[in-house]
Amino acid sequence: MIVKFRIANRSLWSNILRALHITSRLPSDVLFVHRDTPENNADTPFFFCQENMDRACALINLYPEGHSRGALIALLDLAQRQCGWLPLSAMHYVADMLRLPRMRVYEVATFYTMFIRQPAGQNIVNVCMTTPCWLRGSECIMEAVKDATKAEVGGISPCGRFSVFEVECLGACVNAPMIQINDDFYEDLTVEDVCRIIADIKECKKPNAGPQSGRFASEPICGLTSLCTPPLPPGHSIQDCLR
Ligand code: FES
Incomplete structure (x- = not known):
């Protein structure tokens, strides 16, 4: 639909145009929806290795009965560390382990950018x-x-x-x-x-x-600019009558 504006004052119109900024559309670098590929589909084999299975059980046992879903992010992270990325079948595996609907796992895996849902480099x-x-x-x-x-x-x-x-x-x-x-x-x-x-x-x-600048952490790069003297002892500046 074309909407025509009639603006009598031409300078006002040009001011409005100047105030309008059009940001170029930046497509996301990953798809939020899953598309089956030969290497990433519901049938891709995934099992925790014995070492990670022990870790997963220990993580689940940190939570009281009925609240094992608290281990969801940790288990997805474990699966990703095992494969180098997070296949769809690993999400299903974790959902089954925690007895969660698969949708609950998809919600988490698509929300956090730390989960890589496609094959990735080392x-x-x-x-x-x-x-x-x-x-x-x-x-x-x-x-x-x-x-x-x-x-x-x-x-x-x-x-x-x-x-x-x-x-x-x-x-x-x-x-x-x-x-x-x-x-x-x-x-x-x-x-x-x-x-x-x-x-x-x-x-x-x-x-x-x-x-990489030589700083130890996030201190000022030019050296301390405040709290440069040793702290005053307890009782400093208290009135004598209060001592
Ligand atoms: S803006 Fe880059 S770490 Fe916060």
């Missing part, structure tokens, strides 16, 4: 693109990750060793920009840091996780 590289990281150059970091791994967002590198994903805030904003590779955060990144970290992983080395 190393999952999550690049945070939320505002604090974006203001600190996450777009350049993303380009550097794509260049170094040769993987596109949502895809697997030709060598099969990396999958790259764009994610929302991972809670390390004070050390932005940052990426997560498997279980480790790499923070205060520059493009050079990204190239070095990916190169180390390619050579099967373990790069040092955490801030």
